[in-house]
Amino acid sequence: MSGAVDLEGRVVVVGAGLAGAELAISLRQLGHRGPVLLIGDEPHAPYQRPPLSKAVLQGKASEHDIRVRAEAAYAKAAVDVVLGVGVRSLDPLGQTLTLTDDTVVSYDGLALTTGGRPRRLPLGDDVDVHELYRLEDAVRLRQLLRPGARLLVVGGGFIGLEVAAAGIAAGADVTLVELQERLLARSCSPALAGRLASVHRERGVDLRCGVGIVGATRRSDGAVDVSLSGGTTVVVDHLVAGVGQVPNDQLAAEAGLAVADGVLVDEGCRTSDPHVVAAGDCARQQHGWLGRLVRLESQQNATEQARTAAATLVGADPTPAGVPWFWSDQYEHKLQMAGVPEPGCQELHRGEPAGPGPLSVLYVRDDTLVGVQTLDRPRDFVAARKLMAQRARLDLGRACDPEVPLGDLVR
Ligand SMILES: Cc1cc2nc3c(=O)[nH]c(=O)nc-3n(C[C@H](O)[C@H](O)[C@H](O)COP(=O)(O)OP(=O)(O)OC[C@H]3O[C@@H](n4cnc5c(N)ncnc54)[C@H](O)[C@@H]3O)c2cc1C
Known part of the structure; x- marks a missing residue:
């Protein structure tokens, strides 16, 4: 199963969020010549969600500031963007989609980038x-x-x-x-x-x-x-x-694609259907760097998987998955995390856990860093990500000394 489509074929991308936008534009950058259609049920051009709970909520950023791409970028890449219309159903045998306005759209290659939706609190209608x-x-x-x-x-x-x-x-x-x-x-x-x-x-x-x-x-x-x-x-x-998110995988599930709390995809973002890829929050991937099946909800993952899925559709070699990472801003503090540590790792601290200064937590297995979480220690975060990508073996004797750069620990 290659997942590639004819370079002249029509690719439809369902879900105009970060992953959908990046995927559609990447197709062109990778040499796809056929029509590319990006369909989204929100009325807005693709925008980034992280600022919603940060700058937008604090009145420091507007809709315009958070766009994934300037609108001209879609025209330049000859990506047709259809907004405010959802995809209701998918017929994988006929290779067609039915939209919420009853239009039927055919495809040669299909990308699902439908993201997730917030989990609801089971309270009555009486309360907003x-x-x-x-x-x-x-x-x-x-x-x-x-x-x-x-x-x-x-x-x-x-x-x-x-x-x-x-x-x-x-x-x-x-x-x-x-x-x-x-x-x-x-x-x-x-x-x-x-x-x-x-x-x-x-x-x-x-x-x-x-x-x-x-x-x-x-x-x-x-x-x-x-x-x-x-x-x-x-x-x-x-x-x-703010009680978590569930993946929008129902379109895939109803069409008979393999789904398990997310659309199941391999390292190349291929689903169980040879003409369909999936990327971003809606996908549960056999992750190349982590070596296991995970569904990640992060900006970096959505961007990376979108590029991988586009490469798969045009028959190019996808870049191997990198170290997954995430950040959160609270007050003037920045939390940065990389890797998804499993139980049983050794946990080392750089800085005083009782506070109040910066702190890094390193997760180590077999003298190798498998995860890092930093609060206001951006240098540790950058260095740790690099060491993790290299799977460098470390001399951990001085790891807890915050004055020793992490890069100096390499054996
Ligand atoms: C408030 C908030 C804060 C966040 N903060 C951070 C952060 O600090 N750092 C970080 O790394 N990540 C953060 N994230 C996560 C990050 O934004 C997501 O991982 C990323 O947006 C995923 O992109 P996506 O394109 O896969 O999905 P989405 O952004 O969810 O986009 C999917 C789109 O598909 C549409 N869609 C769904 N079904 C259909 C259909 N049937 N037909 C047509 N359209 C459809 C949806 O309406 C949506 O527009 C945050 C998320 C939220 C909500």
């Missing part, structure tokens, strides 16, 4: 729960973040924490509840998560871990009574949920 995924969500929420507004953020993941930071910056009273006993339990070391918890508490967030929502009712004055596990209640003006 804000989510943060689309531009409109960020614009609406920004207007609510006012001095004295009472905000309850549900979920201590990256998006929840960034919303909390934006709320504090706007002068709101912020409470954040997290069901797990600590923040970022799935993705971050206890040391780093503990530091972030201190940062948020110092800024005034009422942070409650090990606490979930039991129910919520709207009062006649518009405020919401939220009952929490443990028997307490908070009264708030607005609720925001």
Whole structure:
């Protein structure tokens, strides 16, 4: 199964987010000559989502600032962009798509870049729960973040924490509840998560871990009574949920493609159908660098997989997958992470876990770095990514001395 299409063939890209835009443009850069059609159900040209919970929420960036590409770039690459129309169904045998306006579109090669959608909180219709995924969500929420507004953020993941930071910056009273006993339990070391918890508490967030929502009712004055596990209640003006994302893989699943919490793809982003590739948040990939099947939700992964999928479609050799990485901005702090450490790695600290200065956490297996998480230590992050890409063997004797550059540890 090659996944390649005739260079004169028609490629349709479903989902006009970061991965879709990059994939469509990359096809041209790689020499595809046939028609390229990018279809997205949002009304906007492709935009970047990371600023939604950062600069856009704080009123520091507009729709224009966050575009993936200038609109002229699509025209220049002869990519036809159709916005505000979804793809309803996929017929892999007939190689056609049916759109929500009933148009039928045929393809020689198809790329699925449908991303994900926020997981919903199971609360009644009586109460508005804000989510943060689309531009409109960020614009609406920004207007609510006012001095004295009472905000309850549900979920201590990256998006929840960034919303909390934006709320504090706007002068709101912020409470954040997290069901797990600590923040970022799935993705971050206890040391780093503990530091972030201190940062948020110092800024005034009422942070409650090990606490979930039991129910919520709207009062006649518009405020919401939220009952929490443990028997307490908070009264708030607005609720925001940041409780994770689910992949938009239903189009593929209904068409009979292999799906398991994401469209299953190989290292070349090929799905189980020879004419279809998938990339970005919707895809679960056999990852070349990690050596296992993962679904990643990051800007870097979406960009890299988009280029890989485009290479596969034109029959070029894709660049091997690099070290996955991610970042989050909270207040003036930058958290950067690379690799996806598995349990059983040795964990080393550079800096004082109790704070308040910069801190790096290194994850090591067999004298090789397999993960890094840094808070305000960008040099460690850059050096660690390089060492991880090289799978360099390290002399770890001085690894915990923050004055010793990581590059000096190479054997
Ligand atoms: C608030 C927020 C903050 C983030 N912060 C960071 C960060 O700091 N760092 C980082 O690395 N990553 C961050 N991310 C994650 C990053 O933005 C995503 O990994 C990235 O956007 C994935 O790109 P994508 O193109 O795969 O999916 P998406 O950006 O989700 O785009 C998919 C598009 O496809 C459309 N679509 C879906 N189904 C259909 C259909 N049937 N027909 C037509 N169109 C369809 C969707 O509406 C959407 O427009 C953040 C995400 C969010 C939401």
